[in-house]
Amino acid sequence: MIKKYSRQELFSPIGLTGQQRIRDAKVFVLGAGALGSSGAEMLVRAGVGELTIVDRDILEWTNLHRQQLYSEQDVVDQLPKAIAAEKRLRAINSDVKIRGIVADVTPENVLELFEGHQFVLDGTDNIETRLLANDAALQLHIPFFMGACVGSYGLTFPIGVAEGQPCLHCLLEVLPPQSLTCDTVGVISPIVVTTAARQVAELLKHITGAEMQPRLESVDLWSGERAAIDVHSMKKSSCPSCSEKPTYPFLSASEVVRTAVLCGRDTVQLTWPKNRQVELAPFADSIRGTVTNLVHNPYLVSCEYHDHRLVLFRDGRMLVHGTKDVSQARKIVAGLLG
Amino acid sequence: MEKTIDLNGKSYAVIPEVETVQQLLEHLELGDRILIVEKNKEILQKEHYDAPIMDRDQIEIIHFVGGG
Ligand SMILES: [Zn+2]
Numbered sequence: 050m051i052k053k054y055s056r057q058e059l060f061s062p063i064g065l066t067g068q069q070r071i072r073d074a075k076v077f078v079l080g081a082g083a084l085g086s087s088g089a090e091m092l093v094r095a096g097v098g099e100l101t102i103v104d105r106d107i108l109e110w111t112n113l114h115r116q117q118l119y120s121e122q123d124v125v126d127q128l129p130k131a132i133a134a135e136k137r138l139r140a141i142n143s144d145v146k147i148r149g150i151v152a153d154v155t156p157e158n159v160l161e162l163f164e165g166h167q168f169v170l171d172g173t174d175n176i177e178t179r180l181l182a183n184d185a186a187l188q189l190h191i192p193f194f195m196g197a198c199v200g201s202y203g204l205t206f207p208i209g210v211a212e213g214q215p216c217l218h219c220l221l222e223v224l225p226p227q228s229l230t231c232d233t234v235g236v237i238s239p240i241v242v243t244t245a246a247r248q249v250a251e252l253l254k255h256i257t258g259a260e261m262q263p264r265l266e267s268v269d270l271w272s273g274e275r276a277a278i279d280v281h282s283m284k285k286s287s288c289p290s291c292s293e294k295p296t297y298p299f300l301s302a303s304e305v306v307r308t309a310v311l312c313g314r315d316t317v318q319l320t321w322p323k324n325r326q327v328e329l330a331p332f333a334d335s336i337r338g339t340v341t342n343l344v345h346n347p348y349l350v351s352c353e354y355h356d357h358r359l360v361l362f363r364d365g366r367m368l369v370h371g372t373k374d375v376s377q378a379r380k381i382v383a384g385l386l387g
Numbered sequence: 388m389e390k391t392i393d394l395n396g397k398s399y400a401v402i403p404e405v406e407t408v409q410q411l412l413e414h415l416e417l418g419d420r421i422l423i424v425e426k427n428k429e430i431l432q433k434e435h436y437d438a439p440i441m442d443r444d445q446i447e448i449i450h451f452v453g454g455g
Contacts, residue, residue, distance in 0.1 A: 084455040174455045199454035221421060221451065236454055244455075265423060267395075267449045274395035276447035278425045313454060 053144070054096050067257035068096065074256050075099040077166040077191075079154060079182055081130040082106070083236065084196050085172025086118040087245035092170070093138045095253065099146040100138065102172075103162060104130040105153035105318070106311070106368070107349065107360060115238040129348050129362070151348055152364050153320060154178060155307075156300045159185040168252055169193045172245075174313065176221070177299075183208060183217040184290050184297040192255055193217075196248040200234040201271035203244030206280075207251045210261040215283045218290035218299075220265070236313075240270050308375045317369045317378035326365030327386065336385055357381055390442040401440055409436040412448070420450040 058068045074097045078089045081104035089102050108116075108124045116130075123133040135149030154162060154173070159181055163169060169186050171194060173179055179195060186193035192209040195217060208216050247266065255261055268275045289296045307320045321327060333345040340352035340359075351360040358370040359382070369378035390401040405411050408431060412418050424431045425447040431438060440446075 080455065082455060172455055175453045176451060197452050197455045199452045202452065204449055204452065220423060265449055269395075272397075274397055276395045276425075276449050278423055278430065278447055278449055279428075280423065280430065282430055283423075 053142075057095060062259060063253070063257055067253075070256050070258070071095055071253065072098050074168060075166045076101070076252070077163055077169045078102040078172050079169055079178070080104055080172030080174065081116075081118070081134040081149070082112070082172060082174055083115045083238070083241040084198065084245050084248070085130075085170070086116045086134065087242050088170045088172060088196075088249050089134060089138060090118060090141065091245065091249045092252070093142045093145050093147065095249075096142065096144055099148075099166075101148045101150065101162075101166060102131055102134050102138070103150045103152055103154060104134070105151070105362070105366060106130050107351075108133060109314075111314075115236060115241050117238075117242075127344060127346070127349070127351060132348060151362060153318070153366050154181065155320065156181060159300070160189065163189055163191060167191060168256070170248055170252060171195045171197070174311075175309075177309075179217060180221070180290075181299045184295075184299040187216060187291050187295065188297055188300070192252075194248045194252050196244045198240045198244045199236050200269075201237055201240050202267065202269045203240045203247075204265065204267040205244060205247045205251065206265045207248075207255070207261065207263050210251070210255050211263050213281065213284060214263045215280055215285065216288060216291040219283050219285045219288045220280060237270075240268075243268060243270060308378065310373050310375065311368070315371055315373055317372055317375050319367045319369070319378065319382060321365050327361060327367070329361060329363055332361055332386075339385065354385060355381060359385070388442070390440060390444075392440060392443065393445045395447055405440065407437050407439055408446070411440060411446070412436065415448070417448065417450055422451075423449045 054068050058065050076092055076097050078085050081102050107127055107129050108119055110124055118134045118137040129151040131149035131151045135147050138147045163185050169191055182193055195206045197204055264277045265280050266277045289298050309318045329350050333350045340354045342353045344351045349360055349362050360368040369381055372378050392399050405414050427445050
């Protein structure tokens with residue numbers, strides 16, 4: 050018998066019992082960027098039973114310095130991250146049932162996506178999506194292992210792992226201005242791996258039944274500063290997300306075309322409501338004579354148009370690269386879609 | 388008087404102009420961020436950021452970021 054996990058089982062807080070619990074775990078990884086890549090690889094090597102990884106984006110050359118699941122060829126092939134991640138994770142450990150899903154996680158689909166999983170690992174790149182995941186995980190009673198990083202600084206907070214602890218919404222009374230930092234400060238891979246390692250360590254502790262003391266923790270690998278704050282006093286009895294009568298405000302879907310400026314990138318994303326989605330094949334046919342560098346594969350249509358690269362995904366989202374201006378992006382897309 | 392505090396696990400010399408937590412946050416250019424601030428193991432609510440900084444205070448600051 051192949052003893053893949055013997056060194057992990059030898060670690061006494063895990064042991065054979067803990068390994069069996071890891072084996073039984075079904076984990077959802079929210080995002081296949083830097084944190085998602087790093088965390089998913091650790092969990093797959095640890096031998097979880099099932100892992101679902103979801104991401105809305107395709108690979109870029111600027112991802113490779115920190116997103117450890119991907120190769121140059123994946124970028125050349127313009128693969129969606131979720132597809133490239135699934136391929137690599139399967140090659141790492143065939144014991145694990147792995148599923149990559151190309152989708153934007155929204156109020157409309159988040160519950161359906163999380164359902165059937167026991168843990169959610171945060172690999173998203175924005176606070177809005179984290180608050181959405183916070184609401185969904187609380188509604189489904191699934192622990193959510195939050196993590197975030199920019200520059201050389203990272204923070205972690207496990208949610209739903211201890212009685213009476215605050216949730217992310219309790220800690221964030223107001224939303225910060227959109228992507229305050231990621232556009233400007235960059236990121237180095239050591240903080241990605243450090244942050245993901247802390248998230249996964251908390252997750253493994255929780256799986257194996259260790260006592261949890263949920264703390265908000267941060268570290269800056271460049272300055273050497275670190276902090277660990279016991280936030281239990283910040284639990285709000287009136288919190289709309291985790292009180293006795295929660296309303297889960299971030300799960301309310303909107304019916305309009307939603308736009309988002311993607312963190313750290315010159316890119317605007319447009320999302321059409323479910324009943325007004327743009328289909329790949331007809332779209333590709335209709336723009337063939339208008340655009341250049343047209344690529345049409347089973348996952349997406351990509352092209353160049355007026356010096357912008359546009360990518361339409363099968364789930365009906367479109368990325369407009371080369372702009373942060375939402376109205377300009379809408380205008381460019383309107384030029385093709387009428 | 389020269390004040391030295393423990394800031395996020397490191398010794399930090401506070402300049403004389405910085406007398407309160409709010410002034411420290413502004414000096415660190417964290418004034419407009421979403422923050423959790425702990426002073427001597429107690430979480431400080433925003434309305435108490437005018438608390439004076441004393442020599443050998445232990446202050447921890449965590450700011451929220453978007454990336455990942
Ligand atoms: Zn709450």
